[in-house]
Amino acid sequence: MSTADFCAGLLDAAPLPPRVSRAARRTLLNVLGTAVSAVASPAVTVLLRAAAEQRCAGPVQVPGLARTLDPYWGALVTGTAAHLDDFDDTHLATVIHPGASALATVLALAPETAPSGAAFLTAFAAGCEAQLRIGSAITPAHYDHGWHITGTCGVFGAAMAASSLFGLEAEAAARALSLAATMTAGHRAAFGSMTKPLHAGKAAANGILAARLASAGLAGPADPLGPGGVLEVLSAAVDSDALAPLPGHPTAARPTRDYGTWELERNTFKTYPCGVVAHPAMDAAVSVSADLDPADITAITLRCNPLVTELMGLAQPEDGLRSRFSARHGVAVALRYGRAGLAEFSDEAATAPEIARLRGLITLEPDPGIARDAAVLRIELAPAAPVQVAVEHTRGSAASPLTDEDLLAKVRALVAPVLGDQAADRIRDAVDALPGAPGCSHLSAALRPEPR
Numbered sequence: 001m002s003t004a005d006f007c008a009g010l011l012d013a014a015p016l017p018p019r020v021s022r023a024a025r026r027t028l029l030n031v032l033g034t035a036v037s038a039v040a041s042p043a044v045t046v047l048l049r050a051a052a053e054q055r056c057a058g059p060v061q062v063p064g065l066a067r068t069l070d071p072y073w074g075a076l077v078t079g080t081a082a083h084l085d086d087f088d089d090t091h092l093a094t095v096i097h098p099g100a101s102a103l104a105t106v107l108a109l110a111p112e113t114a115p116s117g118a119a120f121l122t123a124f125a126a127g128c129e130a131q132l133r134i135g136s137a138i139t140p141a142h143y144d145h146g147w148h149i150t151g152t153c154g155v156f157g158a159a160m161a162a163s164s165l166f167g168l169e170a171e172a173a174a175r176a177l178s179l180a181a182t183m184t185a186g187h188r189a190a191f192g193s194m195t196k197p198l199h200a201g202k203a204a205a206n207g208i209l210a211a212r213l214a215s216a217g218l219a220g221p222a223d224p225l226g227p228g229g230v231l232e233v234l235s236a237a238v239d240s241d242a243l244a245p246l247p248g249h250p251t252a253a254r255p256t257r258d259y260g261t262w263e264l265e266r267n268t269f270k271t272y273p274c275g276v277v278a279h280p281a282m283d284a285a286v287s288v289s290a291d292l293d294p295a296d297i298t299a300i301t302l303r304c305n306p307l308v309t310e311l312m313g314l315a316q317p318e319d320g321l322r323s324r325f326s327a328r329h330g331v332a333v334a335l336r337y338g339r340a341g342l343a344e345f346s347d348e349a350a351t352a353p354e355i356a357r358l359r360g361l362i363t364l365e366p367d368p369g370i371a372r373d374a375a376v377l378r379i380e381l382a383p384a385a386p387v388q389v390a391v392e393h394t395r396g397s398a399a400s401p402l403t404d405e406d407l408l409a410k411v412r413a414l415v416a417p418v419l420g421d422q423a424a425d426r427i428r429d430a431v432d433a434l435p436g437a438p439g440c441s442h443l444s445a446a447l448r449p450e451p452r
Contacts, residue, residue: 031099079104079201102127104204117437127161138235151186151199158207178220280375285334
């Protein structure tokens with residue numbers, strides 16, 4: 001199967017099947033919340049200042065701001081904001097956060113392409129699915145080698161979303177992916193810094209550029225995802241079944257693995273603003289926090305999936321950004337406060353002496369037999385007996401998904417400080433109206449601050 005066949009399946013996805021439409025709308029609502037929440041962060045402030053110096057005003061709505069930018073800077077800022085707090089959606093099998101770059105792409109191109117609500121949502125879904133399919137093809141070797149898969153696969157998703165909005169045919173979209181292959185970047189050494197969320201913003205901006213150039217006629221290798229292509233460079237092993245056309249497409253063949261549905265349906269939503277592999281341990285800590293005094297804790301042992309130590313092994317983070325990559329920090333704040341929201345991953349929380357003491361008591365014990373969404377937490381107390389809690393499936397995982405009400409509550413908490421108490425409901429209603437809407441201006445209106 002060629003890259004053009006892969007593109008054809010995504011470009012011909014409209015109308016979205018009901019389950020896929022729901023998954024897309026839930027992902028869109030979640031990532032809009034994370035984007036709005038981060039607009040006042042230091043990293044986004046730096047980008048906005050740089051955009052102002054370049055005189056990059058334009059028609060593109062930045063979620064949470066009255067200010068608008070040109071498509072390049074709009075994509076860069078929105079994608080960065082959406083991924084900044086590590087609170088966005090997560091596809092656990094690949095550890096991709098597909099929503100950020102897909103959102104940044106469709107918002108950046110909406111003014112010039114004027115899509116219907118359904119076309120906007122379809123492009124967003126196609127952008128997410130392209131990332132997840134390509135990511136599945138190179139998982140786990142790609143990530144294990146040190147690549148940040150959200151950045152490296154995000155550019156392909158952005159190119160596909162842009163191709164959809166530009167109305168490109170499959171062959172032109174394949175050219176866009178070929179050009180995107182020259183712009184893929186992102187490595188895990190950036191975790192804990194402003195550069196990590198920039199990967200998602202840059203993926204969106206680069207993907208749009210790739211689709212523009214493909215539309216103009218620029219071309220690269222004809223089959224970039226095929227034999228000898230970029231995926232073999234990015235990974236020591238490539239599962240080509242992941243690139244099979246979507247179910248129901250005329251060229252779809254029966255794969256040898258279970259790719260019989262959209263990967264977007266397996267997307268999940270974080271309950272804590274940090275690496276998702278630490279969430280089971282944090283669930284365990286929250287569940288017992290009301291029944292013990294942190295001052296009585298003498299030792300903590302966390303049996304966990306090996307990815308926890310690999311991705312979240314930082315022992316004593318120096319600031320809030322780095323604390324998002326410390327499982328010890330997540331457990332410590334969950335035990336101390338009984339919660340773990342944005343405030344618990346601030347600079348203040350990261351440097352608090354009491355939290356540092358609790359972090360120092362925690363030992364991580366990686367166990368390949370522990371699933372990514374599971375953990376066992378053992379807490380030694382003086383003079384009481386030890387407490388042990390096992391979590392089989394973390395809240396928010398595919399096996400224990402957030403309800404629509406849970407998701408809306410999360411988004412309310414994210415957007416209320418920026419846009420007001422009723423904003424989340426307006427955004428939810430605007431997202432849910434997309435399939436039947438003649439355009440998407442109602443969504444942009446819901447993302448703007450009300451005039452004072």
